[in-house]
Amino acid sequence: MTFRLRLSEMPAQAAACAVVFALLPSCASVPLQQGTSLGSYAGMAVSGGSLTKAKLRVNSPAVLAAQTVRIVPTTVENAGGGSFDAKDLALLTNAVDRALCMGLSDRFNVVGQNQPADLVVHATVTDIVATNRAVAATSTVATLGASVAFVPLPRIPIGLGGLSAEAEVVGQDGSQQAAMIWSRGANMLTTKARISSVGDAYSLSSAFGADFSRMLVKGQDPFKTTSSVRLMQKIRASFGSDPKDAACRAFGPAPGIKGAVAGQLGLPPGWSDKGAAASR
Template identity: 45%
Template sequence: MRLSIALQAALLAASCAQSPLTRSGSLSSYEGLERSDGVLTQTKFRVSKEPVLAARTVNLLPVVISDAARSSGLSAEQYALVSNTINRALCAGLSERFRVVLSSEPADLTVQSFVTALSPTDVAAAGVSSIASIGGSVAGAVIGVPLRVPRLPIGLGGLSVEAQAVTSTKRQLAAMTWARGADVITTRARASEEADAYALAAEFGGDFSYLLVTGDDPIKRPALALPSAASVGEFLGSDPKEALCGTFGRNPGISGVLGGIVGLPPSATDAGATRR
């Protein structure tokens, strides 16, 4: 059984895109970062656990897209959607323990993320994968057996992000470099260049917010941990627990899931940040 699980993990890792861990110079310090990798995700992180757990308020600065990431050729709207998804996921995760305040207000922690590398999704390959997936679902419904058709292992996107949390005196209390590529099983094929980066942006936001909420390694968190009622509600598109998280718009919820199943671009189901 253990061998089977290990083999499945190895096959999954082999069938995913590679995105590099970066050291772009965006963070105030890279000292003391420790490596912690999962099956699909690579990270290096550091956290000063005691002062982070003592913190009660947080603000989120805008996500910065590096010149290297911009060389992937996405549109301004596509970069904005990826950036917004990072901060939406961070805000939702951080609100489990923190009060989220305006960037103009004093806060125990200030959090900022930097997209340092982005590999676009190949739209043609994703379109073929979506058609095959829909066909598999129809066939499964006919024979009464669920069928999940893997994506084509070509043209998969990837995302690399660096982030830190600093005090009002600019003392860095937590930092992370993070990288992950889309894979053929868990990342839905969607016909848009930003699709995989969009999906991975939410994964990053969940990982870094977990580090700040618990002070623990997100790669080693329990796989079967139950989500809170608030997080389930936000996923389904309800109002966020913290009012300021509404700045990043509502999670597309069920419409986003259905859009992913049929391969719609993320922008078809995600309205992005709230326009003021």
């Protein structure tokens, strides 16, 4: 038997969906996952926002006095116990590096891997909460169908993924100048469903990179300050334009418009993101 939803029934259908969604968690809960990559975990203060959990510390005078920074490629520490595809993990870690480079270039001169720098940044993915691909596919189909009917429909709040990561900054003498432990789960309103086990973690990688780089740019807790981001520069970079610092080209261009379309269609990250540049 085939059922057809008449236009007059759409408001009632939307209301019913809203009631069901209200009874379910609207975002994935991802605990802070402390790894072993930081030189020190001492003196970190609890912070974070409405969606993000974090602990951090920053030596403001040392960070604000620095002019150059080098990014060591992000690594993965036992995230998922080896259950994720290596190519997906490479895209995820590179997306973290790309976001860090974009954010740090707002104030610092980002230099290449073989060049000296005042500060050295290294991030580690400590946990990935897998996205349920079947639910993501169902959610994408439902959302696209609702869009055609002009009925806004949030993502199905089941099988949401998440990301936990940590990063630190060391000075030329090897001493830690800033550190952060960070976690965030996908939510049904702002995180587009991607049919990939790392889809949500990939989508959240830019948020982690932005939070950590903002802490260094401002020299203070990024969750308690407003950002003075060079908006046009970041808009151009997000749409695939050349980054301000040549060193950032090592992480490849942002997926741009193709990536935005892929996100709307629920396609895996690899459909639009080609990863690091070949010369890296």
